[in-house]
Amino acid sequence: MIDRRQTLAALGSVMAAAAAGSARAQEPTPPARGTPPDPTEILELWPDGAPGAPATLPVERIEERSKDPALSDRAVSGTHRPRLVVFRPRKPNGSALMVAPGGGYVRVVLDKEGFEIGRWLAERGWTVFVLFYRLPGDGWAAGPDTPLQDSQRAMRLIRSRAQSYGIRRDRVAAMGFSAGGHVCGDLATRYDARVYAPVDAADELSARPDIAAPIYPVQSMRLPVAHGGSRKQLLGANPTPELEAAHSPENNVRATTPPCFLVHAEDDATVPVENSLTLRAALKRAGVPVETHLFTEGGHGFGIRGAAGKPAATWPALFARWAKSHGFG
Structure with a gap:
């Protein structure tokens, strides 16, 4: 359970203890600013620790980046x-969503690309699971498949x-933003890739999302379309063309890829809109249903809060309506 009276100073002391060897202790999340309290229910993905750990585990740090005392940006x-934070609705409608926030594969942005959509959909009856996934640049043995290990395991655990x-x-369903959009797209196209050894009965279940929503996704690993920072963190400084192709979801689309919902702003200067366009084209070629919403303005990383007052603010409602057409909600 998370003690909401923890301060950032207390967080620092806990993290120091974790670095000294208390790796099994749950790191508290600094409390959100000006919002309802965070949920305290957490599902650990790996009962005996995540696979392929480096000799020295990375030290987890949670940073509050917001300058606005009324808004959190952790x-x-x-x-x-890796774990799931669970947003339970008052009255479940039978639908679930796993969310992978963005962060360029350097960090996982909790609030604007995770907890905010979690609250929004939970208010509408969805049970939402926000994924704290491992980062491929932290030395895990699976390298670029490390986030896929976590997303597959998360989907199976949710179903269990x-x-x-x-x-x-x-x-x-699965949703992801920016680099989390790559997590989502990789899961949607490689849900049955054997990237870890089964650990329990949950791994007998499918990891395939029933629908998927990559939102302004990092998708292609080929320059100049690729987001350079995410590409470097995922594949290294000088990946081969074969490695780029293997980890570009557009190349892994097939007829069994789930229906997809794509959102992008055409003025995105960080992750070019071509990421969504090339993924859409691949989905269309494979006969996979896809709904695409392109907005003239919005930039990158708008989530819910950054789209307020703009046409892009409609995207969560558009997603909910589209999901309902596929039997959700």
Whole structure:
């Protein structure tokens, strides 16, 4: 459980203890500013620790980056115990969503690309699971498949707990933002890739999302379309063309890829809109249903709060309406 009276100073002391060898202790998250309290329910992904750990585990740090005392903008780096934070609705409607926030594969942005959509959809009956995934540049043995290990395991774990959450196993969606959009796209196209050894009965279940929503996603690993920072963190400084192709979801789309919902701003100067356009083209070629919303303005990383007052502010409602057409909500 998270003690909401913890301060950033207390967080620092806990992290120092973790670095000294208390790796099993749960790191508290600094409390959110000016919002409802964070949920305290946490699901650990790996009962015996994440696979392929480096000799020295990364030290997890959660930083509050906001200058606005009314808004939180927390980001976590060095995740070594991947987990799901659970947003339970008052009355579950049977639908679940796993969310992978962005952060350029350097960090995981919790609030604007995780907890905000978690609250928004939980208010509408969805059970939402925000994924704290491991970062590929932290020395894990699976390298570029490290986030995919966590997203596959998360989907299987959610399905294994379906009855206790009041959700249906055939109504589990995935969403991701920016680099988390790559996590989402990689999962949607490589959900059955064997990237880890099964650890329990949950791993007998499918990791395939029933629908997927990569939002302004990092997708292509080929320059100049690729986001350079995410590409370097995922594949290294000088990846081969073969490695780039293997980790570009557009190249892994097939007829069994789930229906997709794409959102991008055409003025995105960080992750070019071509990422969504090339993914859409691949989905269309494979006969996979895809709905695409392109907005003239919005830039990058708008989430919910950054789209306020702009046409892009409609995207969460558009997603909910589209998901309903596929049996969700």
